[in-house]
Amino acid sequence: MQFIAAFELRDFLDTVVSLSVAFVLGTIIGAERQYRQRSAGLRTNVLVCVGAAVFVDIAMRLHGADGAVRVLANVVTGIGFLGAGVIMKEGINIRGLNTAATLWASAAVGACAGTDRVAEAVLATLMILACNTLLRPLVNRINRIPIDESVSEMIYEVRVVAENGHVEEARKALFAELKRVNYPVADIDLDSSAEDTTEIVATLVSSSVVASELNSAIDSLRALRGVSHAGWEASTSE
Known part of the structure; x- marks a missing residue:
């Protein structure tokens, strides 16, 4: 052996x-x-x-x-x-x-x-x-240290929930509003998991934003017909 x-x-x-x-x-x-x-x-x-x-x-x-x-x-x-x-x-x-x-x-x-x-x-x-x-x-x-968004690289997402019959209208308005405040979109996703509504999620190119500018765009989106929710959120990039 x-x-x-x-x-x-x-x-x-x-x-x-x-x-x-x-x-x-x-x-x-x-x-x-x-x-x-x-x-x-x-x-x-x-x-x-x-x-x-x-x-x-x-x-x-x-x-x-x-x-x-x-x-x-x-x-x-x-x-x-x-x-x-x-x-x-x-x-x-x-x-x-x-x-x-x-x-x-x-x-x-x-x-x-x-x-x-x-x-x-x-x-x-x-x-x-x-x-x-x-x-x-x-x-x-x-x-636990508060994040200073003006100096930190962040991922910003704008979320809009629209009725299924108004999704395309809301999507075009989302692009237009973000373009108006000079925040170009890097990516956009549609979540149709809900029965009557679709969530449109736009990820911004920018790694820092001015809150008042985004809020202005959000206010305009909330006023659209068929839109039940509009908002934005930030998370760390790492």
């Missing part, structure tokens, strides 16, 4: 240490994610961490450092696809970026363990935990 001929106890014990380190550190990272009820929790982070360690460890044993480097490049690419699976887009909002980044970092920890860089793996784990825990209060504090 090839197994008997190729088996070396010292190399096997080295692999046991590498994978055990990856398992423990992946568990630590995953436990924090599981506690916060993220989509990629304990088991996912452990699997990513141990899987990366296995690939890099076996490459080291078969082809040395050169083999490990080639596998590392493919691990980084592969985890990128896995991370894309936990990113969700809800309207103009994107969720899951931090979870995807944590998975990517877990793979890096596993790669360190697979190349027997245990100290580096531990250090990376501590950095990941610090990012996901210690920086959270700072993030919350920054998020």
Whole structure:
């Protein structure tokens, strides 16, 4: 059997240490994610961490450092696809970026363990935990600071709800009013999910606006026949 001929106890014990380190550190990272009820929790982070360690460890044993480097490049690419699976887009909002980044970092920890860089793996784990825990209060504090829309890049949407028989009229009026106040439209969508009305959503090209100018356009749109609602909203671009 090839197994008997190729088996070396010292190399096997080295692999046991590498994978055990990856398992423990992946568990630590995953436990924090599981506690916060993220989509990629304990088991996912452990699997990513141990899987990366296995690939890099076996490459080291078969082809040395050169083999490990080639596998590392493919691990980084592969985890990128896995991370894309936990990113969700809800309207103009994107969720899951931090979870995807944590998975990517877990793979890096596993790669360190697979190349027997245990100290580096531990250090990376501590950095990941610090990012996901210690920086959270700072993030919350920054998020509570009122946004100065005059200096921040924002996404502005103008929404008009019109009766189905007046949609085309409302759409043309929306373009005309936004053109009048010098806010060109980048994109426009129609949502016909309601039975009798359609929502027209116009995304502006501008990343900053003067509220009074948009309000002037909204007032004109509200006065149109068949329009039941008109308004605008802003959200951050990232």
